[in-house]
Amino acid sequence: MAQPKVIVVGGGLAGLMATIKIAETGTPVELFSVVPVRRSHSVCAQGGINASVNTKGEGDSPAQHFYETVLGGDFLANQELPKRMCEAAPSIIYMFDRMGVPFSRTPEGNIDFRRFGGTLFHRTAFAGSTTGQQLLYALDEQVRRYEAEGLVKKYEGWEFLSGVMDDDKTCRGITAINLVTMETRVFPADAVIIATGGCGSVFGRSTNSMICTGSAASSLYQQGAVYANGEFIQIHPTSIPADDKFRLMSEACRGEGGRVWVPRDGKPWYFLEEMYPKYGNLVPRDVASRAIHKVVHDMGLGVDGEPVVYLDLSQLDSKKVTQKLGGIVEIYEKFVGDDPRKVPMRIFPGMHYSMGGMWIDDNHMTNIPGLFAAGEVDYQYHGANRLGANSLLSCVFGGMVSGPEAVKYAKGLSRHTTDMPQEIYDRELKRQKEYNSRVLKMDGKENAHVLHKELGDIMTKNVTIERHNDRLKETDTKILELMERWNNIGVEDESSWANGELVFVREFYNMLQLARVIVVGALARDESRGAHYKPAFPDRNDKDWLKTTKATYTANGPKLDYEPVNIKYHEPKLRNYA
Amino acid sequence: MSKVIRLKVKRRDNPNQAPFWEEFEIPYRPRMNVISVLMEIQRNPKNAKGETVRPVHWESSCLEEVCGSCTMVINGKARQACSALIDHLEQPVTVEPMSKFPIIRDLQVDRSAMFNTLKKVKAWIPLDGSHNLGPGPKMSPELANERYEFSKCMTCGCCCEACPQFKLDGPFMGAFSFGQVHYFNEHPTGKMQEDQRLDAVMDIGGLVDCGNAQNCVAACPKGIPLANAIAELGWDTTKRAFKKLFDE
Ligand SMILES: Cc1cc2nc3c(=O)[nH]c(=O)nc-3n(C[C@H](O)[C@H](O)[C@H](O)COP(=O)(O)OP(=O)(O)OC[C@H]3O[C@@H](n4cnc5c(N)ncnc54)[C@H](O)[C@@H]3O)c2cc1C
Numbered sequence A: 001m002a003q004p005k006v007i008v009v010g011g012g013l014a015g016l017m018a019t020i021k022i023a024e025t026g027t028p029v030e031l032f033s034v035v036p037v038r039r040s041h042s043v044c045a046q047g048g049i050n051a052s053v054n055t056k057g058e059g060d061s062p063a064q065h066f067y068e069t070v071l072g073g074d075f076l077a078n079q080e081l082p083k084r085m086c087e088a089a090p091s092i093i094y095m096f097d098r099m100g101v102p103f104s105r106t107p108e109g110n111i112d113f114r115r116f117g118g119t120l121f122h123r124t125a126f127a128g129s130t131t132g133q134q135l136l137y138a139l140d141e142q143v144r145r146y147e148a149e150g151l152v153k154k155y156e157g158w159e160f161l162s163g164v165m166d167d168d169k170t171c172r173g174i175t176a177i178n179l180v181t182m183e184t185r186v187f188p189a190d191a192v193i194i195a196t197g198g199c200g201s202v203f204g205r206s207t208n209s210m211i212c213t214g215s216a217a218s219s220l221y222q223q224g225a226v227y228a229n230g231e232f233i234q235i236h237p238t239s240i241p242a243d244d245k246f247r248l249m250s251e252a253c254r255g256e257g258g259r260v261w262v263p264r265d266g267k268p269w270y271f272l273e274e275m276y277p278k279y280g281n282l283v284p285r286d287v288a289s290r291a292i293h294k295v296v297h298d299m300g301l302g303v304d305g306e307p308v309v310y311l312d313l314s315q316l317d318s319k320k321v322t323q324k325l326g327g328i329v330e331i332y333e334k335f336v337g338d339d340p341r342k343v344p345m346r347i348f349p350g351m352h353y354s355m356g357g358m359w360i361d362d363n364h365m366t367n368i369p370g371l372f373a374a375g376e377v378d379y380q381y382h383g384a385n386r387l388g389a390n391s392l393l394s395c396v397f398g399g400m401v402s403g404p405e406a407v408k409y410a411k412g413l414s415r416h417t418t419d420m421p422q423e424i425y426d427r428e429l430k431r432q433k434e435y436n437s438r439v440l441k442m443d444g445k446e447n448a449h450v451l452h453k454e455l456g457d458i459m460t461k462n463v464t465i466e467r468h469n470d471r472l473k474e475t476d477t478k479i480l481e482l483m484e485r486w487n488n489i490g491v492e493d494e495s496s497w498a499n500g501e502l503v504f505v506r507e508f509y510n511m512l513q514l515a516r517v518i519v520v521g522a523l524a525r526d527e528s529r530g531a532h533y534k535p536a537f538p539d540r541n542d543k544d545w546l547k548t549t550k551a552t553y554t555a556n557g558p559k560l561d562y563e564p565v566n567i568k569y570h571e572p573k574l575r576n577y578a
Numbered sequence B: 001m002s003k004v005i006r007l008k009v010k011r012r013d014n015p016n017q018a019p020f021w022e023e024f025e026i027p028y029r030p031r032m033n034v035i036s037v038l039m040e041i042q043r044n045p046k047n048a049k050g051e052t053v054r055p056v057h058w059e060s061s062c063l064e065e066v067c068g069s070c071t072m073v074i075n076g077k078a079r080q081a082c083s084a085l086i087d088h089l090e091q092p093v094t095v096e097p098m099s100k101f102p103i104i105r106d107l108q109v110d111r112s113a114m115f116n117t118l119k120k121v122k123a124w125i126p127l128d129g130s131h132n133l134g135p136g137p138k139m140s141p142e143l144a145n146e147r148y149e150f151s152k153c154m155t156c157g158c159c160c161e162a163c164p165q166f167k168l169d170g171p172f173m174g175a176f177s178f179g180q181v182h183y184f185n186e187h188p189t190g191k192m193q194e195d196q197r198l199d200a201v202m203d204i205g206g207l208v209d210c211g212n213a214q215n216c217v218a219a220c221p222k223g224i225p226l227a228n229a230i231a232e233l234g235w236d237t238t239k240r241a242f243k244k245l246f247d248e
């Protein structure tokens, strides 16, 4: 039998891990990424990666990690994969250790662990304040080694456009566009793994990188892939809003005595302290986010009329602030230019992470045979809410599962891509080239970037912290309006060389489609669970809603179906951190 | 008149076109950086003369000065556009692409030479496999911290842009690669391949061409101790050269 051909789209932690696992079986891999993989979004993660190694002898265990992951996700996660993930976690940390990641160390020379949200154990391994960067680099280096050996071929600077489906709706390859030469090409494969990360751009500005558009997932959704639990979006309560993005600001500030306030009647109003006298500024993340949302959007008390509140360290001893929060204070100084020891920081909750994503089975295969997904782009592992430092873990583990599964699937095929009629490739390529020509000819009045801002603004306002059915309906109407106006975009650049506008107009259309999945899913789910909070339905409702949302594309919008959650190890209990 | 930001961009549509300067005036808002100004131009692509122009093309991703994508020359210095605050820059702000890498379009250049160099110096640990073989070697917190400083290199190219020896299409490898060689040679497992890495930096375009002017050190936005790496590698390569001499 000929070597199977496997394609991996995305070179973040998930895609690189899958690539390594495939290359280790001697199978060649073609790896696609919009940026050089070493610049993927995983580079942003600061906090760390979870594994119950029990270095501190606290009695921590993978079983405990698993339970807390399920509890943190408000019981919406299917329990099979998270269980296996938590069991594999210690060996994943050891693998990175052998790869040379400069983890912070204990005096004995072991890997050090720290505490993170949602647990009482020291379970988070970290490399200074740039853990994601170090993990990504370690995998990137191993992949470069396989590249030097000829087993991995990288297509960096290529953007995935669509899957190639044969007449049996089986995935047989992809189409992609070279972002410099603008060449659009078809790449046959026996199996394809999508590891394209999150979808922050659907919300305009978020804590995500610019390249987290969700475009690949949306394109496949429009080709028949099911998108699951799209409505579950994690919001980080304290980020630094700016014109270009929301930058994460650590919770440690409040831990060290930072106070949150807005000016009211010319005086500081410490609203968290007043609303929650017991916990004050240290209420849990979701509670803090909701209170800020209320003060700004319902009471109109944002600083200078903007969606901003103050996080104030200036009343604290400045020496102590430098000593305890030095690195964090530096980030603020670098990107805002003010000294938090002297002036209050301007912060606001920001879209951070998508728990939802492409539907996959326990082998990481989507509903389309031959099409796999791993990383933030899949929906497994985190249920309704993700615990801090669990995402890097799920990305790596997802890569470890999907890689070998894709090889196994490809080897088991009775008909390989080489047996396929050329017609299936030609027709998809033709469809994509026609789409490109159409976009290049668009000469309407609308500016795609202005429309994108409108999408981001309404999604951020209505579909993040608090969800009301009337506002969700209004948002859906607005998205439909933007889809209409999309047709009237004018593309100011007709060149056939490094044309970012062409690519953006296509990505933006995909964002609009994905936005509908998120909004329609949220509208239907009349309960509050994890990150999804509806004041009109403030409680979790297991009787009606302990189920996974599955969105299927139709010309009239997303069609929603539901499937039961696998709860075979832990029965749902009330989630309560009080 | 309300305040404006004046931005001059060195542009060209493709490598075959001669570069030209184009000026933009963008309404001032507090706390903008160079990226948010470029984004504003995307939303309203008009130059200072009021002519509609093609939006400026550039590369960026993380916007947190950690991925290295958005490096460009701003007011004469290579740095990251995402952390270049307008309020701290003299106007008009000039932005141009780095000159030591092949141009693609406007502010985007092709830095694949840097990634190829990482291949050449074998910037990796030779792993037996990703299966479970237990933890790696124990390591003192001191060594871990020392290595950590080098691990933050984001392949941004500032050190190359500032280096008198690094030339467009020239063979010089660049200071970042010396940092990476040092980083891997310091690791107990990586050390097993030390000789191969040293041989790579003793090859054409390697350490001997370094004039030790240390422009790279001043240019590195991550404060990577490149001078230490260069000094230690100088010593290690000398030892290696002697060893090779006697082995022959
Ligand atoms: C600021 C911040 C801090 C975080 N901190 C932590 C933390 O401390 N701990 C933790 O566990 N998690 C953290 N997270 C979450 C975590 O970083 C991400 O969920 C994770 O890195 C996603 O990895 P990934 O492999 O799925 O995708 P990414 O790393 O996002 O990679 C996606 C890849 O796909 C490619 N791609 C995308 N679209 C296309 C396309 N159309 N065609 C071709 N290629 C494409 C990209 O080029 C890239 O290579 C943090 C997130 C943020 C935003």
Ligand code: SF4
Pocket: B162, B163, B164, B165, B166, B174, B175, B209, B210, B211, B212, B213, B214, B215, B216, B217, B230
């Ligand atoms: S020391 Fe000077 S010559 Fe050597 S790499 Fe640095 S800048 Fe270049």
Ligand code: SF4
Pocket: B152, B153, B154, B155, B156, B157, B158, B159, B160, B175, B176, B179, B219, B220, B221, B222, B223, B224, B226
């Ligand atoms: S050594 Fe510094 S300047 Fe050079 S590429 Fe690395 S981070 Fe950039």
Ligand code: FES
Pocket: B059, B060, B061, B062, B063, B064, B065, B066, B067, B068, B069, B070, B071, B080, B081, B082, B083
């Ligand atoms: S965009 Fe990543 S360094 Fe600026």
